[in-house]
Each structure stands twice: as C-alpha cells, then as structure tokens.
Amino acid sequence: MRLMRVGVFGQEQPVVSDDGQIWYDASGYGDFDPDFFGSDGLARLRADLAARRLAQIDISGRRIGAPIAKPQAILCIGQNYAAHAAESGSPPPEHPIVFLKHPNTLRGPHDSVRIPRGAQAVDWEVELAVVIGREASYLDSDAAALACVAGYALANDVSERDYQRKISGGQWSKGKCCQDFFPLGPYLSVDEITDPQDLALKCSVNGAIRQDSTTADMVFSVAALIRDLSQVMVLSPGDVISTGTPQGVAMSGRFPYLQAGDVMELSVTGLGEQRSELIAADVR
Numbered sequence: 275m276r277l278m279r280v281g282v283f284g285q286e287q288p289v290v291s292d293d294g295q296i297w298y299d300a301s302g303y304g305d306f307d308p309d310f311f312g313s314d315g316l317a318r319l320r321a322d323l324a325a326r327r328l329a330q331i332d333i334s335g336r337r338i339g340a341p342i343a344k345p346q347a348i349l350c351i352g353q354n355y356a357a358h359a360a361e362s363g364s365p366p367p368e369h370p371i372v373f374l375k376h377p378n379t380l381r382g383p384h385d386s387v388r389i390p391r392g393a394q395a396v397d398w399e400v401e402l403a404v405v406i407g408r409e410a411s412y413l414d415s416d417a418a419a420l421a422c423v424a425g426y427a428l429a430n431d432v433s434e435r436d437y438q439r440k441i442s443g444g445q446w447s448k449g450k451c452c453q454d455f456f457p458l459g460p461y462l463s464v465d466e467i468t469d470p471q472d473l474a475l476k477c478s479v480n481g482a483i484r485q486d487s488t489t490a491d492m493v494f495s496v497a498a499l500i501r502d503l504s505q506v507m508v509l510s511p512g513d514v515i516s517t518g519t520p521q522g523v524a525m526s527g528r529f530p531y532l533q534a535g536d537v538m539e540l541s542v543t544g545l546g547e548q549r550s551e552l553i554a555a556d557v558r
Contacts, residue, residue, distance in 0.1 A: 275320055277306050277425065277462040279339040283382070286339035289331055290323055294461075298328035306462070307343040308512030311407050311424050316464060339382040341427055341462040342405055347513045348375040348456060350401075350431055351499060352446065354518025355491045361526040366493045370502050373446040375431070375516070379456035383548040387432055387454040389534055391555045395435035396532040399519035400477035400485050400540045402470060403429035404496055405462055410509040416497035422509065423500070425464040428545040429516045430457045430477075430538065435525050458514070460546040470496040473543040475520055480537055484529060487520030 276294055279286035288300040300306075303315055310316075322328055352371035353359040359366045381387070389396050407424030431450065438449025467473070470489060477485040494502065499517060503509060524531045532538070532552050540548040 275323065275464040276466070277341050277464065278333075278460060279306060279341055279343065280333045280336040281339065282337060283339065283385070286343070289333060290319055290328065292323055297331050297333050298323060299331045300328065305343045306341060308346055308510060310512075311405070312409070312511035316407060316424060337382060338384060338460045340380045340458040341460070342458070342512060342514070345377050345380070345512045345514050346510050348377055348379070348516065349503065349513065350375055350450065350516040351494070351518040354493050355487065355520040356493055357487065357491060357521035358519055358523070359493070361521045361523070370494050370499055372503070373450060375447070375456050376451040379451055379454065381454050381457045383428065383457050383459040383546070383550070385454065385457060385550060386553045387457065387538070387550045388452070388553055388555050389532065390434055390437075390452045393434050393436070393452075394531065395524070396552070397433045397435055397524045398477050398479060398484065398532065398538050398540075399431035399433060399523060400475045400542070401429045401431050401516045401519050402473060402475065402489055402496070402542055402545075403427045403458060404470075404500070404515045404517060406509045406511060406513040406515070408511055410500065410504045413501045413504040416495070416501065419497040419500035419504070423496070424511070425462040426467045426470060426545060427458055427462050428460070428540060428542045428548055430540055430548060430550065431516050431519060432456065435531070457548055457550050460548070463545055467544055473545075475542050477522065477538065477540045479529070479532070485520050485522035487522070491520060492518065
C-alpha cells in the first residue's frame with residue numbers, strides 16, 4: 275500500500291493505492307498526520323482499500339506533496355554510513371548521532387529548494403526515511419523496533435555546511451532547518467519494503483552521479499536506530515527518522531556546492547524518485 279498527498283502546498287489531498295497505478299481518495303480519513311497514524315488509521319484504510327470502499331481518483335497533472343502531514347518531530351542521524359563518516363574525516367560513531375530538522379522544512383519530492391540568503395555551501399543528502407506508526411519507548415529488540423514502523427519514504431536531508439559547522443555552536447541543526455530543506459516522498463510505502471538494509475540509494479546533480487550506495491553500509495540499522503532512540507525519548511506516531519546519507523556529498527571536497535539552477539535527482543529502491551531544482555532565496 276502507498277500513501278500520497280496531492281494538490282497545492284498546504285491544501286494537499288490524501289490518496290492511497292495498492293499498486294501505484296490506480297489511486298483512491300482517502301480524504302475521509304482527514305490527513306496522513308499524527309492523529310491518523312495514532313488512531314489505527316493504516317489498518318482501517320487498508321481494509322477499506324481491499325474492500326474497494328474508496329472512490330477512484332485521477333491524480334494526473336497534480337502536484338505531489340510530502341506523503342505525511344505535520345509530523346511532531348523529524349529526527350535525523352549523522353554519519354551513519356561508514357564511507358560517509360570516512361569522507362567527513364571521522365571514524366564511524368560508537369553511538370547514533372542525532373540532530374533535528376524543523377517540521378516546517380517538509381516539502382514535496384519535486385518542489386523547488388530555496389538557497390538561503392548568502393549561503394555558499396548547500397549540499398544534497400539522499401536518505402531512507404522511516405515514519406513511526408505507534409508510540410515507542412524503551413524497546414528491547416529489533417523485532418519490537420520494526421513493528422513500530424508505519425512505512426518508508428525517500429528523503430533529501432538538504433544541508434548548509436557553513437551553518438552546520440562554522441556557526442553551529444556545537445550542534446548541527448542550524449545547517450539543517452532552512453526553508454525547503456526536507457523534500458520527502460513521492461509516497462510512503464507501507465508493507466512493501468521487506469528488508470530496509472537492502473536498498474540502493476542514488477543521487478545525481480545536473481545528471482552527474484554523486485551518491486551510489488546501499489543501506490547495507492549503514493553503521494546502525496533501521497531497527498537499531500529506532501531501538502536506540504526509544505531509550506532516550508518517546509517516539510510518537512507520525513514522527514520521521516531520516517537514517518543518514520552515504521558517501522558522495524559536496525562536503526567531501528570532491529564536488530562543488532549547489533547553486534541556483536542546479537537540479538538534484540534522487541532515488542531509493544521501491545520508494546520512487548525525486549527531482550528538485552535549486553532557486554534563489556527570494557524566488558517565489
């Protein structure tokens with residue numbers, strides 16, 4: 275099952291599909307927000323979809339928004355791929371590195387991404403994102419952790435490296451929370467990803483490959499991340515965990531940083547594709 279939201283920004287309509295081809299109106303559920311995930315919305319929607327109790331809808335030509343709405347938290351993991359930690363000049367971390375993105379960074383998979391005013395070091399980061407489907411605290415096994423997953427999505431943890439490193443005050447979130455800095459989607463995949471540690475991730479800029487890796491290179495698996503986070507915080511339905519990026523970012527020094535007019539194209543196995551153009555800060 276796939277969840278998607280279509281329409282103009284801020285007024286997206288939730289839709290659902292069981293084959294990615296034919297879509298059905300899910301607006302009777304409100305929106306794909308924390309209340310939906312926390313009230314057994316997925317199970318009810320799955321039942322209605324299987325029984326064909328939903329109206330078919332044509333979504334062709336409509337803007338695709340982020341597949342979820344109003345998450346309470348976007349939790350991100352730093353240096354969670356061994357090769358990326360190495361290109362950053364660091365050994366693999368002994369414990370997951372956690373930072374936050376403001377929920378208002380959330381954008382659709384093909385929306386433009388604004389370069390912040392005066393920014394000189396905007397970077398791309400293809401990632402596997404996980405959406406939490408139930409409250410999670412003090413989980414004690416990988417199985418319990420994965421049972422809390424509502425679904426998976428493709429994410430781009432866009433970053434401004436000078437903000438992240440030079441004016442951070444020791445934290446990373448200043449470089450992560452600029453407007454448009456978290457394209458997500460096109461859809462949330464529910465019950466389709468059987469092994470989150472066996473997915474290919476790719477990112478190109480202006481047609482040139484920058485990142486090409488797999489989630490097998492993660493230092494901490496999806497299950498380990500959820501289990502670890504649940505020891506220090508309560509994860510809530512609708513929360514997003516962005517699980518880290520592989521090697522091949524501009525911060526490595528091998529590639530130029532992004533400029534207005536550049537185009538990022540990203541993909542993760544089974545989770546679709548993104549295409550985002552960089553624009554100047556003041557362009558609307």
